[in-house]
Amino acid sequence: MKDRAPASSLRGRRRPRVWPVAAGLVALLVVAAGLWPAGAQRRYVVAFANLTEEPGVTVEGTGFTGREIRESFMLAARAHPVEMVYYDNQRDDARALQNADAAIARKVDLYIQYHQGAANAAIAQKLKAAGIPILALNYPVPGAPLYTLDNLAAGHVAGEALAQFALRSWRGQPTAAAVVGNLSAAADRVPERARGVTEALAQRLPAVRVTALDTRGNPAQVGPLLGKFLGAHPTGKLLLAATDDTTALAVKSTVESAGRVHDAAIVSHGVDRTIHGGMNERKEIDPANRGSIVIGSVAFFLDRCGYEILPLAMRMLRGESLPARVTSRLVLVTAANVFLEYPPYDMN
Amino acid sequence: MKPRAIVVVIAALMVLAFGSAASAQSDCKTLVPASPWGPNDQTGATNRITPAVTKAAATEIKDGKVIAMAYPLADGIPLFGTRFTKTILTATTLAPGGALGENQLTYMEDTWLSQSHVGTHLDGMGHIGRKDCYYNQTPMGKFITQNAMTKLGLEHLKPFATRGVIVDMVKVYQQANKLKSNPACKKPCLDKGTVITAADIQAGLKMYNVTLREGDIVIIHTGWGDLFEQYPAQNATYNSGEPGIGKDAATWLISQKIVAVGNDTWGVEVIPGESPKEAFIVHNMLLTDNGIHIIENVRTDLIAAEAAATGRATFFFNMTVPKAVGLTGNFVGIEAIR
Numbered sequence: 232m233k234d235r236a237p238a239s240s241l242r243g244r245r246r247p248r249v250w251p252v253a254a255g256l257v258a259l260l261v262v263a264a265g266l267w268p269a270g271a272q273r274r275y276v277v278a279f280a281n282l283t284e285e286p287g288v289t290v291e292g293t294g295f296t297g298r299e300i301r302e303s304f305m306l307a308a309r310a311h312p313v314e315m316v317y318y319d320n321q322r323d324d325a326r327a328l329q330n331a332d333a334a335i336a337r338k339v340d341l342y343i344q345y346h347q348g349a350a351n352a353a354i355a356q357k358l359k360a361a362g363i364p365i366l367a368l369n370y371p372v373p374g375a376p377l378y379t380l381d382n383l384a385a386g387h388v389a390g391e392a393l394a395q396f397a398l399r400s401w402r403g404q405p406t407a408a409a410v411v412g413n414l415s416a417a418a419d420r421v422p423e424r425a426r427g428v429t430e431a432l433a434q435r436l437p438a439v440r441v442t443a444l445d446t447r448g449n450p451a452q453v454g455p456l457l458g459k460f461l462g463a464h465p466t467g468k469l470l471l472a473a474t475d476d477t478t479a480l481a482v483k484s485t486v487e488s489a490g491r492v493h494d495a496a497i498v499s500h501g502v503d504r505t506i507h508g509g510m511n512e513r514k515e516i517d518p519a520n521r522g523s524i525v526i527g528s529v530a531f532f533l534d535r536c537g538y539e540i541l542p543l544a545m546r547m548l549r550g551e552s553l554p555a556r557v558t559s560r561l562v563l564v565t566a567a568n569v570f571l572e573y574p575p576y577d578m579n
Numbered sequence: 580m581k582p583r584a585i586v587v588v589i590a591a592l593m594v595l596a597f598g599s600a601a602s603a604q605s606d607c608k609t610l611v612p613a614s615p616w617g618p619n620d621q622t623g624a625t626n627r628i629t630p631a632v633t634k635a636a637a638t639e640i641k642d643g644k645v646i647a648m649a650y651p652l653a654d655g656i657p658l659f660g661t662r663f664t665k666t667i668l669t670a671t672t673l674a675p676g677g678a679l680g681e682n683q684l685t686y687m688e689d690t691w692l693s694q695s696h697v698g699t700h701l702d703g704m705g706h707i708g709r710k711d712c713y714y715n716q717t718p719m720g721k722f723i724t725q726n727a728m729t730k731l732g733l734e735h736l737k738p739f740a741t742r743g744v745i746v747d748m749v750k751v752y753q754q755a756n757k758l759k760s761n762p763a764c765k766k767p768c769l770d771k772g773t774v775i776t777a778a779d780i781q782a783g784l785k786m787y788n789v790t791l792r793e794g795d796i797v798i799i800h801t802g803w804g805d806l807f808e809q810y811p812a813q814n815a816t817y818n819s820g821e822p823g824i825g826k827d828a829a830t831w832l833i834s835q836k837i838v839a840v841g842n843d844t845w846g847v848e849v850i851p852g853e854s855p856k857e858a859f860i861v862h863n864m865l866l867t868d869n870g871i872h873i874i875e876n877v878r879t880d881l882i883a884a885e886a887a888a889t890g891r892a893t894f895f896f897n898m899t900v901p902k903a904v905g906l907t908g909n910f911v912g913i914e915a916i917r
Contacts, residue, residue: 305772306772306851306855309772309774309853310853509660510660511660511661535855538855570858571856572856573855574855574856574857574858574859575858576846576850576851576852576858576859577659577660577818
């Protein structure tokens with residue numbers, strides 16, 4: 232009996248063994264919660280391997296450069312818990328492979344690949360083996376979801392805008408149409424834009440014949456090519472689709488030189504800074520220039536693609552699956568909405 | 580047209596006219612919050628500068644040291660968009676025979692041609708709206724003439740005699756090891772596009788153990804003003820964007836019931852903005868919705884250095900705003916007095 236303690240005493244001995252441990256754990260949790268910053272979340276390392284950073288070189292048959300695309304990622308990243316790492320694929324398979332190797336060594340959490348070339352398949356294998364998910368931009372990478380410009384749909388928007396203008400303003404008048412631009416640039420999928428325009432016009436204005444004028448990427452060819460077209464259609468109305476903004480401005484100039492301003496309507500693609508600007512730049516698409524024969528330009532916001540792609544990347548990093556193909560937003564940017572879509576910040 | 584038809588047409592026109600006016604008013608009630616100081620308020624956040632606030636701020640003056648917080652106003656400084664400055668000196672009496680009277684009095688004066696939002700300047704409440712709706716649900720279309728506003732002009736503001744607080748964002752970013760300076764800055768600066776958050780401002784206040792009070796004016800040193808000081812060499816870089824407060828910081832500053840926020844940039848808020856589809860959204864939040872003034876192109880480096888040297892980030896904020904009737908803003912002189 233001597234070594235047997237009373238029940239109350241036993242309870243008293245057990246209590247120090249259980250409750251202090253529990254209290255200690257709770258205290259630790261409280262301390263840990265206090266030390267952990269409120270709202271703290273994991274920061275990811277995301278790589279963006281750009282198509283090219285070559286100064287002044289434009290991409291995708293638009294007026295945008297690779298640098299502008301990278302900068303859109305830099306700006307968009309401000310709103311996400313990511314550290315961005317940038318690579319330049321230099322439009323070169325060997326360089327693209329080296330970049331993938333560097334990203335694997337860097338242990339990035341996700342790789343955004345913007346490259347057109349055979350190396351994409353090997354890069355997909357390398358990154359998969361390293362457990363790094365890939366998001367492809369504009370050009371497919373095996374097994375990776377693709378964010379891409381929808382050139383065909385953009386062409387439809389442009390063709391529809393021209394058709395609506397003709398139906399509204401020129402109903403019953405003889406009308407001809409032309410698609411002008413670097414129509415042989417299949418790599419940039421410019422022919423898809425032209426096809427979209429042609430399909431939309433054929434659907435809405437079946438009697439209108441669409442002529443293809445291929446500048447082969449030389450805006451100086453717009454004058455001679457379009458000059459012949461205008462000569463072949465000395466009367467009647469003209470619906471002119473340009474596949475990029477530089478071409479659109481050349482088309483307008485040619486139409487003006489031919490004295491056909493009152494017969495023409497132009498729609499473009501891209502909405503780069505050659506065709507729109509700030510409050511004081513007075514570019515072609517401007518609220519103060521609503522009478523322009525350039526009705527508008529179809530934006531696919533290549534200069535803002537980082538804002539569209541990083542949220543997709545975040546979804547992947549959170550373990551969500553994406554559709555196999557996500558396409559860019561398309562908006563016909565006109566004098567009426569240009570400052571809504573592209574708010575300037577040079578106001579007086 | 581028969582008389583009855585004329586009456587009907589006139590009645591219809593009147594219904595349309597009054598209907599559209601009524602809808603403009605209701606739009607403003609939807610688009611802009613009402614002022615907490617009543618429906619007739621045109622004074623905005625300077626209502627917070629009470630005698631008690633000014634008296635408390637005066638205790639910041641310990642030894643009479645005055646620190647300049649305005650940049651020079653001169654031809655060649657960075658100007659935004661198509662803004663310009665042109666000064667013409669009238670000095671005709673200095674010509675031989677031009678002096679006046681036996682006392683040979685001569686005089687000179689200036690013609691100063693520019694816009695009101697140049698140099699170190701204050702944004703008044705008529706500067707920024709949402710559609711045609713301005714501070715305190717004012718349908719501004721009804722209150723403008725070809726020359727000026729008939730409501731919300733600078734003449735309605737109370738004197739800005741209150742406490743100023745300098746927040747040294749360069750130090751905050753340096754201490755957090757996240758400062759990425761622009762190569763054009765000769766001294767450390769936050770780069771353009773850097774979003775200053777509420778947490779950043781709170782860290783800057785904590786650095787000097789300051790708690791904001793109702794009626795304070797918050798001045799943020801970003802270092803970007805170093806490019807202004809290099810005028811005209813870096814004007815293009817200075818105007819190409821800026822570090823500045825984002826929406827989160829603006830929301831927090833509004834909750835602190837301050838009177839104004841300023842910094843050493845041309846627009847106070849981050850450019851490019853957080854969303855590419857929003858235009859100067861922080862201006863809307865501060866000025867349009869809350870009557871909190873924005874002070875741009877503030878020289879902050881001297882007061883930031885003073886705070887670093889003394890460990891004190893507060894001062895008496897002395898700013899002269901002319902009683903410029905119907906103006907949307909004006910250039911100002913600012914001094915920190917300690």
